[in-house]
Amino acid sequence: xxxxxxxxxxxxxxxxxxxxxxxxxxxxxxxxxxxxxxxxxxxxxxxxxxxxxxxxxxxxxxxxxxxxxxxxxxxxxxxxxxxxxxxxxxxxxxxxxxxxxxxxxxxxxxxxxxxxxxxxxxxxxxxxxxxxxxxxxxxxxxxxxxxxxxxxxxxxxxxxxxxxxxxxxxxxxxxxxxxxxxxxxxxxxxxxxxxxxxxxxxxxxxxxxxxxxxxxxxxxxxxxxxxxxxxxxxxxxxxxxxxxxxxxxxxxxxxxxxxxxxxxxxxxxxxxxxxxxxxxxxxxxxxxxxxxxxxxxxxxxxxxxxxxxxxxxxxxxxxxxxxxxxxxxxxxxxxxxxxxxxxxxxxxxxxxxxxxxxxxxxxxxxxxxxxxxxxxxxxxxxxxxxxxxxxxxxxxxxxxxxxxxxxxxxxxxxxxxxxxxxxxxxxxxxxxxxxxxxxxxxxxxxxxxxxxxxxxxxxxxxxxxxxxxxxxxxxxxxxxxxxxxxxxxxxxxxxxxxxxxxxxxxxxxxxxxxxxxxxxxxxxxxxxxxxxxxxxxxxxxxxxxxxxxxxxxxxxxxxxxxxxxxxxxxxxxxxxxxxxxxxxxxxxxxx
Ligand code: PEP
Ligand code: MG
Numbered sequence: 001x002x003x004x005x006x007x008x009x010x011x012x013x014x015x016x017x018x019x020x021x022x023x024x025x026x027x028x029x030x031x032x033x034x035x036x037x038x039x040x041x042x043x044x045x046x047x048x049x050x051x052x053x054x055x056x057x058x059x060x061x062x063x064x065x066x067x068x069x070x071x072x073x074x075x076x077x078x079x080x081x082x083x084x085x086x087x088x089x090x091x092x093x094x095x096x097x098x099x100x101x102x103x104x105x106x107x108x109x110x111x112x113x114x115x116x117x118x119x120x121x122x123x124x125x126x127x128x129x130x131x132x133x134x135x136x137x138x139x140x141x142x143x144x145x146x147x148x149x150x151x152x153x154x155x156x157x158x159x160x161x162x163x164x165x166x167x168x169x170x171x172x173x174x175x176x177x178x179x180x181x182x183x184x185x186x187x188x189x190x191x192x193x194x195x196x197x198x199x200x201x202x203x204x205x206x207x208x209x210x211x212x213x214x215x216x217x218x219x220x221x222x223x224x225x226x227x228x229x230x231x232x233x234x235x236x237x238x239x240x241x242x243x244x245x246x247x248x249x250x251x252x253x254x255x256x257x258x259x260x261x262x263x264x265x266x267x268x269x270x271x272x273x274x275x276x277x278x279x280x281x282x283x284x285x286x287x288x289x290x291x292x293x294x295x296x297x298x299x300x301x302x303x304x305x306x307x308x309x310x311x312x313x314x315x316x317x318x319x320x321x322x323x324x325x326x327x328x329x330x331x332x333x334x335x336x337x338x339x340x341x342x343x344x345x346x347x348x349x350x351x352x353x354x355x356x357x358x359x360x361x362x363x364x365x366x367x368x369x370x371x372x373x374x375x376x377x378x379x380x381x382x383x384x385x386x387x388x389x390x391x392x393x394x395x396x397x398x399x400x401x402x403x404x405x406x407x408x409x410x411x412x413x414x415x416x417x418x419x420x421x422x423x424x425x426x427x428x429x430x431x432x433x434x435x436x437x438x439x440x441x442x443x444x445x446x447x448x449x450x451x452x453x454x455x456x457x458x459x460x461x462x463x464x465x466x467x468x469x470x471x472x473x474x475x476x477x478x479x480x481x482x483x484x485x486x487x488x489x490x491x492x493x494x495x496x497x498x499x500x501x502x503x504x505x506x507x508x509x510x511x512x513x514x515x516x517x518x519x520x521x522x523x524x525x526x527x528x529x530x531x532x533x534x535x536x537x538x539x540x541x542x543x544x545x546x547x548x549x550x551x552x553x554x555x556x557x558x559x560x561x562x563x564x565x566x567x568x569x570x571x572x573x574x575x576x577x578x579x580x581x582x583x584x585x586x587x588x589x590x591x
Pocket of ligand 1: 201303305344440460461462463464465511512513
């Protein structure tokens with residue numbers, strides 16, 4: 001009997017990175033270590049030990065493949081990480097303890113290995129030396145690989161792909177995303193995640209269409225099934241019919257054509273029809289993204305998230321390594337400025353060698369500037385590297401997640417001390433470099449008037465500001481409906497910050513994702529932002545909207561929006577006005 005094939009099953013998630021992809025699914029399904037404890041008879045002991053050895057041997061083969069791949073990488077770090085993992089495979093404790101547990105407790109190899117890993121975890125926790133303590137994640141990584149091999153689970157090595165695929169996963173960490181090969185991954189879709197999770201932001205900056213928060217996509221899609229992903233609308237079509245294929249192929253071509261048309265705007269001024277100018281900058285995480293910024297006509301870098309330099313490696317980058325990267329960025333962008341934000345780890349940005357586990361509320365925990373002020377050596381190393389880079393162009397330094405004046409002053413004390421050290425050792429830096437803060441906590445918005453007197457600029461981080469103001473986890477797919485940039489409380493918070501900046505005569509920029517949605521252009525113009533920074537791929541779309549906008553009309557629109565009591569009403573009114581004023585930008589929804 002022939003089973004009926006269902007075509008065109010639709011799923012809607014959160015569209016986080018635009019573009020249309022058509023291809024086959026690669027399901028990345030990582031098993032969790034929840035297989036039950038299996039007790040064994042004494043006669044089975046030898047077999048279990050044999051299974052353990054076989055899993056270790058297989059892990060070695062897999063790591064050697066990755067090691068060869070790492071040799072193609074321009075920097076040595078990935079290779080060194082894999083070398084360290086290969087060494088862990090030989091670790092006496094890992095192997096002999098596991099064998100001893102199989103023999104003594106009469107349990108299967110999986111259970112014995114998990115018990116060894118638990119003991120190692122405890123041992124690491126007690127180590128005083130921070131560097132050694134942080135090696136724990138490497139042992140975990142290797143231990144999990146052996147476990148996967150014991151279970152018989154085969155992970156598709158994402159770096160080993162030979163054909164182009166659409167990646168389907170429950171979730172991807174920012175570190176996983178960074179390793180994706182953009183030539184092989186046509187798009188990715190995940191069950192978890194929100195619009196401003198860092199994974200989403202990375203997808204956008206890498207130009208990979210992506211949809212997150214689909215909740216059950218990993219359950220509905222089978223390996224190799226054809227998929228269509230529309231990263232602009234958040235729609236996934238599972239097993240598309242021939243009609244859908246044709247339809248989306250056409251939309252894909254139209255999207256790519258519109259993208260090409262945008263290039264004509266590259267060298268035109270970023271201003272409204274009545275002359276209100278906005279500086280449009282790029283959010284760049286690494287020098288590799290510089291060509292993207294250039295291609296899209298970015299006027300400098302409005303946010304460099306330095307934490308990405310700390311990911312996918314076993315030790316933090318040294319001062320010299322950091323300096324070289326900042327210098328490359330600053331020189332490439334000169335005479336335009338580069339805003340370098342100090343390390344912002346924590347929340348959804350986890351770094352292997354920085355152990356932040358165990359916090360009940362990571363987003364409210366030891367994150368960003370709090371971490372830097374605690375880890376002074378790391379902080380000063382970074383400040384020194386940034387200051388040294390400032391001798392090569394225009395650097396603006398920003399501190400993330402400031403909540404009040406004390407933190408800002410504490411940062412400034414460190415900065416001054418590092419400047420004195422550099423002066424004493426005759427190392428050049430720009431003594432007048434601009435110092436600002438990322439305004440992303442409600443308290444910073446409320447205190448904007450006081451903070452504005454002590455900084456050279458504000459950059460509003462709406463991703464966190466919205467999360468903290470509305471008490472909504474930015475990465476939680478179940479709360480996405482509450483995460484609303486147009487919430488009346490958010491518009492008022494933004495008004496406070498812009499007003500404080502204007503009174504103090506300092507520039508006020510926005511570097512959160514709200515800065516990259518053309519729907520908000522009139523609101524941002526009316527609020528009085530002077531700069532917007534976004535993923536390079538979004539710059540020309542925003543410029544197109546800005547060049548159609550008008551300051552006086554935007555001001556009147558904002559006045560009306562501020563009289564409305566709910567985010568839904570504000571959005572409804574804004575969409576109606578934008579669709580009427582700019583039908584070419586915001587075509588009315590298809591019925
Ligand atoms: C923000 O919070 O808006 C921001 C730009 O920083 P991040 O997304 O890195 O937290
Ligand atoms: Mg932030």
